Amino acid sequence: MINNTGDVKSVFSIKDLENLSGIKAHTIRIWEKRYNVLEPMRSDTNIRVYNLVNLQKLLNITLLHDFGYKISKIATYPEDDIPRLVREIITVKSTKNHAISAFKMAMMNFDQELFFSTYYQLLSEKSFKEVFYEVFIPLMTEMGFLWQSHTISPAHEHFISYLIKQxxxxxxxxxQVLRPIKTDKVFVLSLPMNEMHELGLMYLNYETLLHGYKTIYLGESVPIESLTDLKSHFESIVFVSYLTVQPDKDSINEYVAEMIRQLHGEKIELWYIGRMVEFINIKNFGNSIKTFNSIPELVNEIQ
Known part of the structure; x- marks a missing residue:
């Protein structure tokens, strides 16, 4: 969370707790009043505020509650028993929710150790692909919402994004050290100018390599004219663009039209994915492009 001076805060409003836990503010108030599960502080203007200890406790309570524990029962447990119970009930069924909560706490506390211990615990039970699909993609989706609602600051987002990038x-x-087994086409992955959200594109690069294709990963802020250079090196190319916030909805169709104009070719494909895809007027472009609403949808297309 960020205040007017840009400093990262360590106290949260009840709305922040709702955003981070998924429990409605009204329910949190009832739990607090009826069962005394949280101990809020008071601001100078007498408004309830919550610290990281409250947040961590609420995330643990939420996991227990989702697993079938009644809040009236949880409220009777000694303080130290709640984290222990959470550890004991982490099963295949609850691993995803626990991991997402743990990664959120790692993010809020800038805690690398918690990130790594949670990640390696997941990796002992799942493949990297499963970890990314089941945990990192939902986590990134939540991060986008938390950033938009000002619950987290850019510092939080950059911290956790960098660790996932690693x-x-x-x-x-x-x-990358393996020789491609499919040579009928090459995938070129890039982000448009001023687009900095790279995680989704990086994962698509991983998946494309996993499918046995050669990839050319160009990353963020690549002008269209730079992509034309690839046509002199490879005959059959799939250009993949991940559009999270750029181009904006008012200029995205012009951007797609310009890509078609500069990159058009008999064996050239243009694929688009990301939040801004919904603003592409597909009817204007016919079979010239393909759009995808999710990473799994695009991965299924890589054959």
Whole structure:
């Protein structure tokens, strides 16, 4: 969370707790009043505020509650018993929710150790692909919402994104040293100018390599004219663009039209994914492009 001076806060409103836990503010107030499960502080203007200890306790209570524990029962447990119970009930059924909560706490506390311990626990039970699909993609989706609602600051988002990028790079490098087994096309992955959200594109690079194709990863802020250079090196190319916030909805169709104009070719494909895809007027472009609403949808298209 961020205040007017840009400093990262360590206290949260009840709305922040709702955003981070998924429990409605009204319910949190009832739990607090009836069962005394949280101990809020008071601001100078006598408004309830909550610290990181309250947040962590609420996330643990939420996990127990989702697992079937009644709040009236949870309220009777000694303070130290709640984290222990959470550890004991972490099963295949609850691993995803626990991991997402743990990663949120790692983010809020800038806690690398918690991130790594949670990640390696997941990796002992799941493949990297499963971890990314089941945990990191939902986490990134939540991060987007938390950032938009000002519950977290850019510092929180950058901290957790960098750690996920590290894991993506390590797993991608293991595939890059292998010779491609499919040579009918090359995938070129890039972000448009001023687009900085790279995680989704990095994962698509990993998946494309996993499918046996050669990839050319260009990353963020690539002008269209730079993509034309690839046409002199490869005959059959799939250009993949991940559009999270750029181009904006008023200029995205013009951007797609310009890509078609500059990159058009018999063996050239243009694929688009990301939040801004919904603003592309597909009817204007016919079969010239393909759009995808999710990472799994695009991955299924990689054959």
């Amino acid at each position: 894991k993506l790079l390590i797993n991608t490098e293991k595939l």
